[in-house]
Amino acid sequence: MTLRIRRVVFLLAGGTLAALMLGSFAALPSFGGSHGAYGPLLDHLSVPQHHITDVVTAVNFDYRGFDTLGEEFIFFAAVLGVALILRAQRGEVVGHSVDYATDRAVPPTSDVVRVLGLGLTPPTVLFGLYVVAHGHLTPGGGFQGGVVLATGVLLIYLAGELEDLHGLYTEAALERAEAIGAAGFIGVGLLGLAAGTAFLDNTLPVGRIGSVFSAGMVPLVNASVGLEIAAGLVLLLTNFLHQTIVLRAPGRVSR
Amino acid sequence: MTALPFVVALWLLFVGLYGVVTSRNLVHQIICLSVVQASTYVFLLSVGYSKGATAPVFADIPNNRVVVDPIVQALTLTDVVVGAAVSALLLAIAVQLHKRTGSLDPEDLRSRPSQ
Numbered sequence: 001m002t003l004r005i006r007r008v009v010f011l012l013a014g015g016t017l018a019a020l021m022l023g024s025f026a027a028l029p030s031f032g033g034s035h036g037a038y039g040p041l042l043d044h045l046s047v048p049q050h051h052i053t054d055v056v057t058a059v060n061f062d063y064r065g066f067d068t069l070g071e072e073f074i075f076f077a078a079v080l081g082v083a084l085i086l087r088a089q090r091g092e093v094v095g096h097s098v099d100y101a102t103d104r105a106v107p108p109t110s111d112v113v114r115v116l117g118l119g120l121t122p123p124t125v126l127f128g129l130y131v132v133a134h135g136h137l138t139p140g141g142g143f144q145g146g147v148v149l150a151t152g153v154l155l156i157y158l159a160g161e162l163e164d165l166h167g168l169y170t171e172a173a174l175e176r177a178e179a180i181g182a183a184g185f186i187g188v189g190l191l192g193l194a195a196g197t198a199f200l201d202n203t204l205p206v207g208r209i210g211s212v213f214s215a216g217m218v219p220l221v222n223a224s225v226g227l228e229i230a231a232g233l234v235l236l237l238t239n240f241l242h243q244t245i246v247l248r249a250p251g252r253v254s255r
Numbered sequence: 256m257t258a259l260p261f262v263v264a265l266w267l268l269f270v271g272l273y274g275v276v277t278s279r280n281l282v283h284q285i286i287c288l289s290v291v292q293a294s295t296y297v298f299l300l301s302v303g304y305s306k307g308a309t310a311p312v313f314a315d316i317p318n319n320r321v322v323v324d325p326i327v328q329a330l331t332l333t334d335v336v337v338g339a340a341v342s343a344l345l346l347a348i349a350v351q352l353h354k355r356t357g358s359l360d361p362e363d364l365r366s367r368p369s370q
Contacts, residue, residue: 003277010276014269021265031257032306039303039311039324047313055311055322059329071333078340085347089354138314143336210314236343243350 051206052136052215061141061221065200069185072225076182079232086239088247095248109159117159125152132226136215142222146229153234162245165238174235181228188220260301267294281349281359285342292338296331303327 029035046058060068088094128149135141157165192201200217207214267290274287303324309316311325353359 006276010273014272018265018269021268025258025261025265028261028302031260031301032304034303034305034308034324036303036324036326039326042325043311043313043322044318047318053312053314055313055325056328056332059325060332064329067333071336074337075340078344081344082347085344085351089351139310139312143332239347240350 047209049206050202050215050218051209052218053210054136054138054140056139057135057141057218057222061135061218061225062202062215065189065221068221068225069189069200072182072185072228075229075232076178079178079235082236083239086243092247094246114159117155121152121155121159124155125149128152128226128230132222133212133219135222136218137210137212142225142227143229145222146226147233149226149230150233150237154237157237157241162241169234171235171238174231174238177231178228178235181224181226181231184224184227185221188217188224191217260297260304264294264298264301267291267297279360279362281352281361282346284361285345285349288345289338289342292334292341295334299327299331299334 042058042063043055046052046055046062050058050062052058052062128145128147128151130145131140131148132142132145135145153165153168156168189200192198192203195201195203197203202216202218204216204220206216212219271287271290271292271294274290275284278284278287300323303326305321305323308321308323311322311328313320313322316322349359352364356363
């Protein structure tokens, strides 16, 4: 199919879809007049019932926790898939893990990047832990905090070389951490079954409103999701970096 | 302009789809797909908005304050996570494809015999 025909087909199909969507959008309540039935209900339930002040977290990790379990496993499967796709192919060899380009010199990392990168790493990790730990109180949670935590590792790479990361963790440890995070979610869910109610039912003591140790199982779920996301993202990062920096096609081993 | 957020969502959807259809570079194509996904974020958040409402976080606001719909916000979070997972997988496939064929042009995929 040439680009021209493709454009024509797209205009026809896209035009039809746009017309249908415009028609259905016209039937929506106007912007600013949200009429969700469940949202307001949860707004009034989540604080008195489970002492969760961030209702978005209440939806994700408590009332709709089962769906979030699925969401977490989508991410888990994606990380597995990337690790599988980016494994060393036949004939590829492991070279020196040093940035190199065959046709130009790679400038050394500047001191500014080194200092800022390393200086920002501790606050970034601390902030990540804060976001994970306060997910049930203020905006944040395991997913967001996990991403911030993984950024800390990325900063270390930016400030140095890939080899600096090798002293920090091994790939096997990351895989284990990711698996523990994923299994932790299920484990917390089983507490509900053990208490005689339902899977992922929030049966733990809910504590005092506004305290870090409140909201029952939600901080535990957030912690395990945070661990899974942080380890998974670093694993993704390591896989992509290995692909460009460490693996060499045959005949292009090293300088 | 009460319809503006929905118009923006539609525009992002179709501009992204057009990019996916006509792109000549796989990395560009994956980014176009992210644009399509961004339209769903705008749409979901627009559906849940109420006039004068604030974020559904009752840590520092009175309990009777009008807030936006937390359900669609939670859905958007799911959406973002799935979007990141999809992008990562597609980029990994693009990397291997480039290694095998030396090209990132989707047009080149068809004519090559499988290895």
